[in-house]
Amino acid sequence: MDITRRRGRRRLARLAAAVAVLAFLVPAAYAAVSPGSADLGPGTVAEPADERTYVSIQGFHFAGYGQSKKPARLVAADGAAEPVWRFDGGPDSRWFYEVDPLPGGTLFVTSTNPDGTVAFEYDPATDEVVRRYDRPGLIDTHNTAWLGDGRLLVANMRATENGVSDDRLFVRNVTTGEIEWEWYFRNHYSEDTDGGVDDDWTHVNDAETVGDGDRYVLASPRNFDQVIVVDRRTDEIAMRLGEDGNHSILDEQHNPDYLEREDGTPTMLVADSENDRVVEYERDCGDADPRLGAGTPPADCGWKLVWAVDGFNWPRDADRLPNGNTLVTDTLNHRVVEVTPDGEVVWEFHATWAPYDAERGAPGSDGPTMADRNAGGRVTVSGGADDSPASRYRVADAIAAAGAEELASTYGHVEPWVRPAWMGSWAFLAAILGVLVALTWGVAEAVGRRDRLAAALDRGRGRDG
Numbered sequence: 001m002d003i004t005r006r007r008g009r010r011r012l013a014r015l016a017a018a019v020a021v022l023a024f025l026v027p028a029a030y031a032a033v034s035p036g037s038a039d040l041g042p043g044t045v046a047e048p049a050d051e052r053t054y055v056s057i058q059g060f061h062f063a064g065y066g067q068s069k070k071p072a073r074l075v076a077a078d079g080a081a082e083p084v085w086r087f088d089g090g091p092d093s094r095w096f097y098e099v100d101p102l103p104g105g106t107l108f109v110t111s112t113n114p115d116g117t118v119a120f121e122y123d124p125a126t127d128e129v130v131r132r133y134d135r136p137g138l139i140d141t142h143n144t145a146w147l148g149d150g151r152l153l154v155a156n157m158r159a160t161e162n163g164v165s166d167d168r169l170f171v172r173n174v175t176t177g178e179i180e181w182e183w184y185f186r187n188h189y190s191e192d193t194d195g196g197v198d199d200d201w202t203h204v205n206d207a208e209t210v211g212d213g214d215r216y217v218l219a220s221p222r223n224f225d226q227v228i229v230v231d232r233r234t235d236e237i238a239m240r241l242g243e244d245g246n247h248s249i250l251d252e253q254h255n256p257d258y259l260e261r262e263d264g265t266p267t268m269l270v271a272d273s274e275n276d277r278v279v280e281y282e283r284d285c286g287d288a289d290p291r292l293g294a295g296t297p298p299a300d301c302g303w304k305l306v307w308a309v310d311g312f313n314w315p316r317d318a319d320r321l322p323n324g325n326t327l328v329t330d331t332l333n334h335r336v337v338e339v340t341p342d343g344e345v346v347w348e349f350h351a352t353w354a355p356y357d358a359e360r361g362a363p364g365s366d367g368p369t370m371a372d373r374n375a376g377g378r379v380t381v382s383g384g385a386d387d388s389p390a391s392r393y394r395v396a397d398a399i400a401a402a403g404a405e406e407l408a409s410t411y412g413h414v415e416p417w418v419r420p421a422w423m424g425s426w427a428f429l430a431a432i433l434g435v436l437v438a439l440t441w442g443v444a445e446a447v448g449r450r451d452r453l454a455a456a457l458d459r460g461r462g463r464d465g
Contacts (some may be wrong), residue, residue, distance in 0.1 A: 006007060015307070039350060039352065040352070041081065041349070043348030043350055043384055044345050044346070044347070044348040044383055046344075046345075046346040046347070047346040048079040048080050048214040048347070049079040049338070049347055051360050053327070053336060053359070054074070054075075054099050054101065054107060055074070055099070055349070055358045056094060056097060056098065056109065057073050057351055057355045057356065058097065058331075058354045059071050059095060059096070060072075064182065070352070070354070071352075072089070072094060072096050072123070073087060073089070074086065074107070074109065075351065076162055081347060081349040085124055085127070091172075092118050094112065095112050096356065097112070097141070097142040098142060098144065098145075098356075100145065100146070101359055101361070101375060102363065102364070103126060103363060105123070106124075106130060106276075106280060108121050108122075108144075109275070110141060115137075116135050116137050117134075117138040117141040117154075118135075119135070119144040119152065120132035120133070123365035133153070133174050138156055139157075139266045142155060142157070142356075143206045143208070144210070145207060145211065149175075150357075151173055152172050152174050152211065152255040153214075153217065154171075155205065155220075157200065157202055157203050157204050157205070158199060160199050163197060164186070165185065165197045166202045166279075167184070167186070167202040167204060167221075168185065169204070169230065170182035170183065183230055185202050185221060189221075190235060191463070193244050194223045194224055194244055194245075202221040202223055202251075202302050203221065205220050206218070206220035207220075208221045209259040210229065210385045212291065215231065216229050216238060216293075217229070222253060222273075223252065224244050224389045225244055225247060225253070226240055226242065227250070227256040227259070228241075230293070235277055239266065239301075240298040241270075241281055241432055247275065250272050250275075250279075251274035252269050253276040254316040255270075255271055256268050256269065259369050260292075262432035264292075265371075267282045269326070271317050271318045273315060277310035278308070279308045280376075281306065282304055282305055282371060283302075284301060284302050284303065285302075286300075288300055291395060293321050304442065306371060307370040307375065308377075308378065309339060309378075309380035310379075310380050311380040312333065313329065313330060313331070313332040313333045314332040317329035319359065320425075321338065321360065321367045324341065324367050326379075327339075327341050327359075328358075328443060329355050331356065332351060332356050332412070332416050334351060334352040335348055335349060335384075339381055341376075343381045344381075344383050345382065346383070346385035353387070379439060384421060393436065394426070394427060395425045396408045396409070396411045399411055400444050417441075446465070
């Protein structure tokens, strides 16, 4: 009788395990056979844009292989957020990062491949690469900037060898091959910054000239949680926003923009990526002159938060438009949005997979600061299409609702990179749980039948002998 009962309980346990595995895996299977999408197109368009919007999409590659549903590409959207053209860059461009409009309607693009960096000028009118500059050995460069007169500004990261970091900013004359200026981070930061030098010490992801001429370079050493302005004449840091490890100011930011109030007060608009927000800070030096070029050292100044909009998922670019709205690249929500000072979405373009940078308008068309608009405060992004990724309740949202906000942030930033594009957040979690239940079931069966398995192995060894 006891043997019969044990067999009955085992059958029930197997049936329960089988039902659980099926229940967990059915959503994933349904997602797999349902039509997938890597579409580009409009979401909410309450206010059509008056110019085209150019978007660089990073896409996803692993070990040299890409995913067809996570493609890297350049795209343009018209005022109604409809795609106008797309460009995949060919075999030499695996990832796309910075895209900058140039006078005349061409675009200057930073792209990379496993061998190095390719910076090129692309003409959308002819669908041709007008010129290109290959820099083998420069790994994962996120930003190059064309300064004119044959000069290229480069933010060089991942340049550590034998424990010594060569991460730097430099200007190269592409005609002569001469390095006209270079600035090494190791000469201005202690080696214990960000926990010590490693293979990706600074992750400097942006460099551009600010102010009149090209004396000052704005740079974003992401891993240092800082935005800095470097004076090329003195090689000194003229301005510094943020500090290493102080994530209440910035947390691994991307693509800062330097703005000035009408009275010349320096203002920084930053995609505060790991904090899932866009922020605007203005410089406050007390009675001293805060303006660029005044010479007031960073130690004598602070920065005041004047505007913040949260509710994004790993934003990596924010640009102030001439109308006072802000264009935000909401990377892991796979969209580009234009938001008002109140955080309302008035224009939305779906841009899968993982857009990096978005630009609208001619070079130098940055709009007003929040102070000059008599706006500011802390708001949360609102609006957007009901079917956009940002509107879906995801696993990370549930984790945050349970009070584990740090875990939720980590999960929300990692999950999209490992989850198939055709699978939703909850279906992905269900698939993981289904696999875990199946593995546990398999281990339990092996343990329960260990005597039979051992006997079978003994018989096999006996026959071999």
